[in-house]
Amino acid sequence: MKxxxxxxxxxxxxxxxxxxxxxxxxxxxxxxxxxIRTLEAVRLLVWDDRCRVNLAxxxxxxxxxxxxxxxAVVSTPATVRTIVQLIAEHQLSIGxxxxxxxxxxxxRALIQKEDLEQYARNNPVIFPPFVIExxxxxxxxxxxxxxxxxxxELAKCFKCYACRAACPLCYxxxxxxxxxxxxxxxxxxxxxxxFEWHINRAMHLAGRCIECGSCTIACPVGIPIALLTIEATRxxxxxxxxxxxxxxxxxxxxxxxxxxxxxxxxR
Amino acid sequence: xxxxxxxxxHCGENIAATVDCEKVAKACAQLPGVAYSIDYKYMCSDPGxxxxxxxxxxxxxxxxxxxxCSPRMHEPTFRRAxxxxxxxxxxxxxxxxxxxxxxxxxxxEETTLKAIDIVKTIIAKVRKNQPLYPIKVPVTxxxxxxxxxxxxxxxxLDIANAGHRVILVEKEPSIGGHMAQLSETFxxxxxxxxxxxxxxxxVAQHPSITLYTYAEVExxxxxxxxxxxxxxxxxxxxDEKLCTGCGECVNACPIKKIPSEFNMGxxxxxxxxxxxxxxxxxxxxxxxxxxxxxxxxxxxFCESKCPTKAIRFDQNDEVINVQVGAVVVATGxxxxxxxxxxxxxxxxxxxxxxxxxxxxxxxxxGPTLGEVRRPSDGAIPKKVVFITCAGSRDPAKGIEYCSxxxxxxxxxxxxxxxxxxxxxxxxxxxxxIRATGKGYDEFVRRAIEEDHVKYIRGRVSRVYExxxxxxxxxxxxxxxxxxxxxxxxxxxxxxxGVANPGAEELAQALHISYDRHRFFTEAHPKLRPVETNTAGxxxxxxxxxxxxxxxxxxxxxxxxxxxxxxxxxDELTREPIVxxxxxxxxxxxxxxxxxxxxxxxxxxxxxxxxxxxxxDGTLVKTVAxxxxxxxxxxxTCVAFCRSKSIDLQGYSNEQMYAEVVELFAE
Ligand SMILES: Cc1cc2nc3c(=O)[nH]c(=O)nc-3n(C[C@H](O)[C@H](O)[C@H](O)COP(=O)(O)OP(=O)(O)OC[C@H]3O[C@@H](n4cnc5c(N)ncnc54)[C@H](O)[C@@H]3O)c2cc1C
Ligand code: SF4
Ligand code: SF4
Numbered sequence: 001m002k003x004x005x006x007x008x009x010x011x012x013x014x015x016x017x018x019x020x021x022x023x024x025x026x027x028x029x030x031x032x033x034x035x036i037r038t039l040e041a042v043r044l045l046v047w048d049d050r051c052r053v054n055l056a057x058x059x060x061x062x063x064x065x066x067x068x069x070x071x072a073v074v075s076t077p078a079t080v081r082t083i084v085q086l087i088a089e090h091q092l093s094i095g096x097x098x099x100x101x102x103x104x105x106x107x108r109a110l111i112q113k114e115d116l117e118q119y120a121r122n123n124p125v126i127f128p129p130f131v132i133e134x135x136x137x138x139x140x141x142x143x144x145x146x147x148x149x150x151x152x153e154l155a156k157c158f159k160c161y162a163c164r165a166a167c168p169l170c171y172x173x174x175x176x177x178x179x180x181x182x183x184x185x186x187x188x189x190x191x192x193x194x195f196e197w198h199i200n201r202a203m204h205l206a207g208r209c210i211e212c213g214s215c216t217i218a219c220p221v222g223i224p225i226a227l228l229t230i231e232a233t234r235x236x237x238x239x240x241x242x243x244x245x246x247x248x249x250x251x252x253x254x255x256x257x258x259x260x261x262x263x264x265x266x267r
Numbered sequence: 268x269x270x271x272x273x274x275x276x277h278c279g280e281n282i283a284a285t286v287d288c289e290k291v292a293k294a295c296a297q298l299p300g301v302a303y304s305i306d307y308k309y310m311c312s313d314p315g316x317x318x319x320x321x322x323x324x325x326x327x328x329x330x331x332x333x334x335x336c337s338p339r340m341h342e343p344t345f346r347r348a349x350x351x352x353x354x355x356x357x358x359x360x361x362x363x364x365x366x367x368x369x370x371x372x373x374x375x376e377e378t379t380l381k382a383i384d385i386v387k388t389i390i391a392k393v394r395k396n397q398p399l400y401p402i403k404v405p406v407t408x409x410x411x412x413x414x415x416x417x418x419x420x421x422x423x424l425d426i427a428n429a430g431h432r433v434i435l436v437e438k439e440p441s442i443g444g445h446m447a448q449l450s451e452t453f454x455x456x457x458x459x460x461x462x463x464x465x466x467x468x469x470v471a472q473h474p475s476i477t478l479y480t481y482a483e484v485e486x487x488x489x490x491x492x493x494x495x496x497x498x499x500x501x502x503x504x505x506d507e508k509l510c511t512g513c514g515e516c517v518n519a520c521p522i523k524k525i526p527s528e529f530n531m532g533x534x535x536x537x538x539x540x541x542x543x544x545x546x547x548x549x550x551x552x553x554x555x556x557x558x559x560x561x562x563x564x565x566x567x568f569c570e571s572k573c574p575t576k577a578i579r580f581d582q583n584d585e586v587i588n589v590q591v592g593a594v595v596v597a598t599g600x601x602x603x604x605x606x607x608x609x610x611x612x613x614x615x616x617x618x619x620x621x622x623x624x625x626x627x628x629x630x631x632x633g634p635t636l637g638e639v640r641r642p643s644d645g646a647i648p649k650k651v652v653f654i655t656c657a658g659s660r661d662p663a664k665g666i667e668y669c670s671x672x673x674x675x676x677x678x679x680x681x682x683x684x685x686x687x688x689x690x691x692x693x694x695x696x697x698x699x700i701r702a703t704g705k706g707y708d709e710f711v712r713r714a715i716e717e718d719h720v721k722y723i724r725g726r727v728s729r730v731y732e733x734x735x736x737x738x739x740x741x742x743x744x745x746x747x748x749x750x751x752x753x754x755x756x757x758x759x760x761x762x763x764g765v766a767n768p769g770a771e772e773l774a775q776a777l778h779i780s781y782d783r784h785r786f787f788t789e790a791h792p793k794l795r796p797v798e799t800n801t802a803g804x805x806x807x808x809x810x811x812x813x814x815x816x817x818x819x820x821x822x823x824x825x826x827x828x829x830x831x832x833x834x835x836x837d838e839l840t841r842e843p844i845v846x847x848x849x850x851x852x853x854x855x856x857x858x859x860x861x862x863x864x865x866x867x868x869x870x871x872x873x874x875x876x877x878x879x880x881x882x883d884g885t886l887v888k889t890v891a892x893x894x895x896x897x898x899x900x901x902x903t904c905v906a907f908c909r910s911k912s913i914d915l916q917g918y919s920n921e922q923m924y925a926e927v928v929e930l931f932a933e
Contacts, residue, residue, distance in 0.1 A: 089862045090889075172910040174858040179911045182924035204909045255868035255907050 001047055003107040004074070007100060008042045011072055011109075017098055018067035021058050022074035023051040033058065037067070047074060047102070054212040056082035057168035059092065072098040072109075077123035078212035080110065081245030082168045084120050085210060087113075088250045091171055113248045120246045125211050134224060135231065151191070154198060156221040159189040163201070163225050166218035169208050176200055198228060205229040207236035207253035210245050239264070269300035269394050272328040273386060274319055275364075276310035276335035282365050283308075285374040286382045291334065291364070294383045300394050302326050310335050316348040323352035330393040331359040334386045337366050355398035357843070357917060362389035384930060391929035395922045399843040404896045406492035407592040408834045409434060413484050413773075416444020418808025418819040419597035420466050425827030426595075427475040431834050434589055435470065436498055437480045439528075441546035442467055444599050445809075446816060448529060450629035450637075453679040453815075454710040460545055460632065467547040481552055485586070487777045488872060490897050491803030492592045492839045502582040504539075504553035509577035512549040516569035516578065517541060525557050527634075531624040533642060534634035539569050544632055553578075593803050593830040596787060597823065598773060600809035603658045603762040611657070611730040611760060617643040618737055619730060619758045621657075622676055629683050639687050641757045648756030651684055652739045653677045653695045654727050658763030660698065666763050668784065670813045673761035674701045678711045680759060681720040693720045694753055696727050696741050704817070723751060730758055764813030778871070779804055786812050797825045805829050844900035844917040846873075846893045853881075859890035859912040865904035866891060873897035874904065 004022075011017045024034030024044045031050045035058075036042055056079045058064045059071060073079060080099055086092045099110040101119060110116050138146055161177075164170045177185045177197055185200055186193035209229035216226040237243055240261055242253040273295040277283035288306040296304035303326045309315050310333055322328060331354065333345045338361040346356035364382040372378040408431050412423045415437030423433045435442070446452075447467075449459035470476055482500040489495045520537035527536040529543045536542075538558040541551045559566035560580060570578040602623050606614035618641045620628070631637035641648045655677050659670040674697070681693040700722070702708040714720045725748070727741040736754040743751050766785035767773075774781045779799040780788045787810050790798040797805050805826035808819035833839075848859050856879045866874040877892035891913065893904075902915045914920055 089864075091860070091862070172858070172860050173855055174910050174912075176909060176911055182921050182928075184911070184920075184924070251867050252862075252864045255864045 001045070004045055004047050004100065005042050007107050007109065008036060008045055008072070009039060011098065012036070012039055012042065017070045017072040019064065020045070020072040020074070020100075021055045021064070022100075023047060023053075023055075035064065045074070052076060053217060054079050054082055054166075054168055054210070054214045056086065057166060057214065059083070059086065059097065060168065060171040069093075069096040070098055070111075071096065072100055075099045075101050076212075077101075077120070078125045078210055080116060080123065081120045081125065081210045082212065084116050084248055085169065085208060085245040086171075087116075087248040088244075089169075089208075089252070094248065117246060117248060127211070127213070131213065131224075131226070131230075135227060138227065138231075153223050154194050155191070156223055157189060157194045157198070158221070159187070159194065159197065160220065162218040162220060163215035166214040167205070168212070168214065169205060169210065170201075176204070198225065201225075202228040202232045206232035207240070207242055208244050209233040269330055270302035270326065270328050271300050271330040271332060271390055271393055272319070272322045272326060273301055273304040273332045273334065273390065274310050274315075274322075275304070275306035275386070276315070276333065277306065277308045278336060278365055278369075279309065282335070282369040282382075285369045285372060285378050286364060287379040288382075290379055291382050291386060295332075295334075295386050295390065298387065298390055300330075301390060302328060311341050311344055316344070319345065319348050320352040323349060323354050328354065329358065330354075330396055332362055332386060332389050332393055333359065334362040334364045334382070334389075336361075337363050355400075357399035358393065358396050360389050360393050360396065362386045388926040388929045391925040392922045395919065395925050397916075397919075399916055401840040402843050402845065402895050403838045403840055404490075404492055406834060406836060406839055407494075407590045408432065409589070409591045410593045410595060410830050410834075411436065411484070411494070411496050411589065411591040412595045412597060414444070414596065414598035414808070414810065415439075415442030415470070415478075415480070416597060416599045416808060416819070417446040417463065417466075417816055418599065418810075418823040419444070419595070420463075420470055421820045421823035422595045422597060422807050422827050422830075423470055423476055424466065424473065425824050426830050427473050429827070429831045429834075431475065431831065433473075433476045434496075434498075434591065435476055435478050436482050436484055437478070438483050439542065440481050440503070440540075440552045441542050441548070442470060442478070442480060443543075443545075443547070445623070447543060447545070448531070448623060448630070449626050450631075450633070451679065451683060453675045454704065454706040456679070456683075460630075464545045464547075467545070471547045478548070480548060484773070485776065487594065490871070490899075491801075491841075492833070493896060494591045494594060494803065496589050496591055496594070498587050498589060500585040500587065502555070502579075502584050503550075504555070504558075504579055504582050505551060506577045506579050506582075507548070507550055509575045510550045510573075511575055511577075512541070512551075513574065514541065514551070515572045515574060517551055519568045519572035521566070521568055522557060522559060525554070530627045530634050531621065533620075533624055533627050553580075593805065593833050594777065595805045595807055595823075595826045595830065596773075596777065596779070596799070596810055597807040597826075598767055598770065598810045600764045600786075600813055601767050602764055605760055605762065607664075607762070608657060608760065610728065611654070611758070612732070616730070616732055616737060616758075617641075618648070618756065619760065621760050621762045622673065622680065623762075625680055625759045626676075629680070629687070637687075639684055639691075646756070647688055647691075649688070649690065650692050650753065650755045651681075651694070651757045651759060652727075652737075652753055652755040653681055653693065653759045653761065654730075654739075655695065655697045655761045656726075656763075657760035658765075659761075661763075664763075666765070666784070668812070669701060670761075670764040671701070672764060672813055672815050675704075675707060675710070675815065677759075677761045678702070678714040678720070682714045682718050685718040685720065693718075694739075694755075695720055695722045696725060696739075697722060698726065699724070704815070725751065764809065767810070770810070777801070777804060786810065797822055797829060803833065841896070842900070842917075843895075844915065845895045845898035846900070846902070846904050846913050846915050848877075848891045848893060848913050854887075856887050857890050857912060858910050859888075859908075860910060861889045861891065862909070863891060864907050864909070865913055868903050868907045869898075870901065870903060871897050871899050873899070 020036040022045045023031040026032035185196045213226045275288045275292045292304045292306040349359040350356040368382045410426045410433050412419045412435045423435045427433045452459050485497045520539045522538045526532040527534040539551050539553045555561040627633040702711045725742040725744045729740045739753045741751050742748045770785045789796045807823040807826045875892045879887045904913050
C-alpha cells in the first residue's frame with residue numbers, strides 16, 4: 001500500500017496522469033472505487049484482497065474521460081486484459097492508460113504494448129471455484145434442463161441494466177436495446193424482452209468477454225449472468241483458437257477468418 | 268400518409284394460373300396507405316407500364332409496389348417507368364409472387380393468401396422507403412488484360428484499336444498461350460503459328476498496349492472504373508533494353524537438360540531460355556530455380572558470352588501498382604497429364620502421350636521438327652490409337668463435363684498423322700462425336716471418309732505394354748460390345764481440359780467466383796456470358812470453360828465491346844444501394860463508437876475511418892465511413908454492427924424490420 005501511495009503521488013505530482021482510478025474504503029467493510037485527482041486524496045487508496053472489481057469500466061465513462069488521458073488504473077489481471085482488449089477494439093490507444101499492477105509485492109506501471117500483453121498472458125483471470133462448478137453443472141444438463149434453469153434465473157431480471165453499466169466492454173454510446181427505430185429488443189421486462197436482451201448481450205460479448213465477472217457482481221437480484229458470456233467466449237476460443245485481451249492488435253474474432261479455421265460448424 | 272399504388276401482374280398464365288390476381292389486388296386495396304390497387308395481364312408491357320405511369324400522376328402516388336416476377340429481371344423496367352412519371356425510382360419495389368409463389372405452389376386458396384402476404388410485406392417496406400439518388404464515379408480508361416493467350420491478345424488488340432490504353436499481363440516469358448503450341452488448327456488446317464504470330468507481334472508493337480510478360484497480378488482492389496492492380500514483374504535477370512535477343516547466352520548455358528514446358532516435356536531447354544523461336548518478346552529469362560549460379564553461386568557463363576552485357580543476376584522482382592477501369596480475365600486452361608490415368612499406365616509408358624504432346628510432335632517447331640516419331644525410340648509409329656474423353660464426361664474422375672475441343676482435335680490429329688505417315692493406320696475410340704461448329708462435322712467426315720481413319724465406338728478399359736507394343740483393350744459397342752484389342756505403336760489421349768493450377772487463388776485475388784471445377788463463372792449463363800458477378804471484370808476464353816479458338820476469339824471481342832462501352836462515358840452512375848454510418852445530434856454526432864468491426868467484416872474493403880470534428884475543429888471521435896464507390900451493398904457490416912450505427916440504403920433496418928413484422932401482424 002505504501003508503494004502504491006508513493007507511485008500515485010509521483011504520477012500526480014509530475015502531472016503524468018489526470019486521475020487515478022483505484023479502490024478506497026467503503027461501507028460495511030467493503031471497498032469502493034475512488035477517483036484520485038489531488039495529492040491529499042492519495043491516502044484514500046487501499047489495495048488488498050477485497051479489491052477485485054474491474055475498474056477498467058470507468059475508462060469508458062465520459063465523466064472520467066473528460067479529465068483527459070493519460071489515466072492511471074489500479075488493476076487486477078482481468079483489468080489488464082480488459083485494457084488490452086479495449087486497445088484492440090480501438091477504444092483506447094497505447095499511452096492512454098498507466099496500468100498499475102502488483103507483481104511480486106512491488107507495484108509496476110505498465111504502459112507499453114509489450115508490457116501489457118506480457119502481463120496479460122502471464123496472469124490469467126482466476127475465477128472463484130463456485131463459478132467453475134456452476135459452468136460444469138450447466139454443461140452436464142440436457143438442453144431442456146438448461147433452458148428451465150435460465151427461465152427460472154431470468155424470471156428475476158427486471159432490466160435495470162446494471163450488468164451493462166458494469167461491463168467494461170459494453171461501451172456503445174447507444175446500446176442496441178436503446179435503438180427504437182426499429183425497436184429490435186423489447187423494452188418490457190417480460191420473458192421475451194428479457195431473453196432478447198440477454199441473448200443479444202451474450203452474442204455481442206462472444207469472443208470479447210474478459211471473464212471478470214463484473215456483471216454478476218453488479219446484478220442486484222443475483223443472476224449469474226456472466227456464465228452466458230463466459231461460455232460464449234469459450235466456444236469462440238474452441239472454434240477459432242482466439243483468446244480476447246492478450247493482443248493489442250488482435251482482429252475481432254467473429255468478423256475475420258483465418259485460413260486454418262476448423263470450419264467444423266459448416267456442414 | 269403514404270399513397271401507395273399496388274400493381275398485380277398475371278404474367279400471362281405464369282401467375283394467374285395458380286394465384287387469383289384480382290383477389291390479391293382487392294385485398295391490398297384495403298391495406299393502410301394503399302391508395303390504388305389493380306391487376307393486369309402483363310405489367311411489363313407498354314400498356315402495363317402506362318397504367319403505372321398514369322396512376323402515379325392521377326392518384327398522386329408516393330410509392331409503388333409491382334407484384335410480379337423476380338426483381339432481378341424487371342426492377343429496372345418498373346423503376347424507370349416510375350421515374351418517367353416523376354416518382355423517385357427507389358420508391359418503387361417489386362413483390363415476387365411468381366418464383367416465390369405461383370411457380371412453386373398448386374392453384375389454391377392458400378396460394379392466393381400467400382401472394383397477399385408477400386405483397387403486404389413489400390407494402391410495409393415501401394411505407395418506409397426514402398428517395399435515393401444514383402452515385403456518380405469517374406472512370407479510368409485503361410484496361411487490364413490478364414493472360415496473353417489468343418483470347419487475351421484479341422481482347423487487348425480490340426480495346427487498344429478502339430483508342431484505349433491496355434496493360435497486358437502474362438505470367439510466362441512469352442505471350443501466345445496454348446495456341447502457340449498447336450501445329451495446325453481445325454477445321455481448316457491452317458498453321459497455328461502462322462495465324463497467331465502476326466497478332467503477337469501487333470501486340471508488342473501497338474503504341475497503346477503495355478506488355479508485362481513474366482508477371483502476375485497479385486491483388487486487385489477498388490471497383491468498376493477505379494481498380495488498382497498490384498502486378499509483380501518477376502526478375503527476368505536480363506536488362507531488356509540492352510538485350511538484342513541474339514541468343515548467345517542460351518547457347519552458352521551449360522545446363523541443357525531441363526524439360527521444356529513449351530514442348531510438354533518432350534524436348535529440353537537451358538536455364539536461360541526463350542520458350543520458342545517466335546516468342547514475343549523474343550528475349551530470354553533465367554529460370555532461377557534451375558540456374559547453377561543461383562543454386563551454387565558459380566557459373567555466369569551466359570554473362571561472359573553476352574555481347575551487350577545485358578545479364579543482371581542482381582535484378583529483383585518489381586512490384587507496381589496500376590490504375591485501371593476494367594479487367595479482362597483470359598488466363599486460359601490446361602490439360603490433364605497422362606499421369607492422371609491408372610488405366611492408361613499412369614504415364615509410365617513413354618509412347619502414351621497427351622493430345623497437347625502430340626501437337627508438339629506434329630509441329631514443325633517441335634522436338635521432332637514435324638516428323639511423327641514416337642518418344643521412346645524415335646521410330647515412326649505405324650499404328651496409332653487415339654482415345655477421346657480421357658477424363659472428360661467421367662463422373663468417377665470428378666469431371667462430368669465435356670471438354671468440347673477433343674473430338675475435333677482428335678479428328679485433326681488422326682488426319683495430320685495420315686497426311687504425314689501414308690502407310691500408317693489411325694484408330695479413334697470415341698463415346699460419340701461432338702462436331703457442332705461451322706464446318707466441323709464435314710471435317711470429321713473427311714477424316715473418316717477421305718483419310719480412312721477407323722472410328723470405333725467404345726471405351727478403352729486398359730492400356731498396357733507387351734513386347735514393345737502398346738496393347739489397347741476396348742469394346743466396340745456398335746458391334747454388340749465385341750472386345751477389340753489393338754497392338755499399337757503409340758497412343759494419344761485426348762485428356763480433359765481443366766482449370767489452371769492457381770485459378771482459385773487468382774479468383775480470390777480478383778474477387779470473382781468460380782465453379783466446382785475452378786473455372787471462372789459468368790454472371791448469367793445465357794444473357795451475361797462474358798461478365799462476372801463483379802462489375803467491371805470480364806471473362807474471355809478457356810478460363811471460363813474449355814473452348815476452341817473461334818469461340819475464345821469471339822468471346823474476347825465481346826469483352827472488348829463491353830470494356831469499350833464502359834469507357835465511352837466519363838462517369839459511371841451506380842445504384843445508391845450502399846451502406847452509410849449514421850449521424851445524430853451532438854454530443855454523439857453519430858452512434859458509431861469506432862470499434863471498426865465493420866471494417867474487418869467488409870469483403871470489399873469499402874470502410875474507412877473518418878474523424879468527426881465540431882465546428883471549431885475539436886476532434887469528437889473517429890468513426891467508420893463507407894466509401895460509396897467501393898460498397899457493393901452486401902449488408903455484412905450492418906449485421907456486425909453492435910450499435911446498429913451502420914445501415915444499408917434501400918434495405919434499411921427499418922425497412923427489413925417492417926417487412927418481417929408485417930408477416931406477424933394480424
Ligand atoms: C491438344 C489441343 C489441340 C487444340 N487444337 C485446336 C484447334 O485445332 N483449333 C482450335 O480452334 N482450338 C484448338 N484447341 C483449343 C485452343 O488451344 C484454345 O481454344 C485456346 O488456346 C484458348 O485460348 P485462351 O487464350 O483462352 O487460353 P490459353 O491458350 O490457355 O492462354 C492463356 C494464357 O494466360 C496465361 N496465364 C495463365 N494464368 C495466368 C495468370 N495468373 N497471370 C497471367 N497470365 C496467365 C497463360 O500463360 C497463357 O499464355 C486445342 C487445344 C488442345 C489442348
Ligand atoms: S461496427 Fe458499428 S460501431 Fe463499430 S465502427 Fe462500424 S459502424 Fe461504428
Ligand atoms: S454493405 Fe457494408 S460490408 Fe457490404 S460492401 Fe458495403 S460497406 Fe462493405
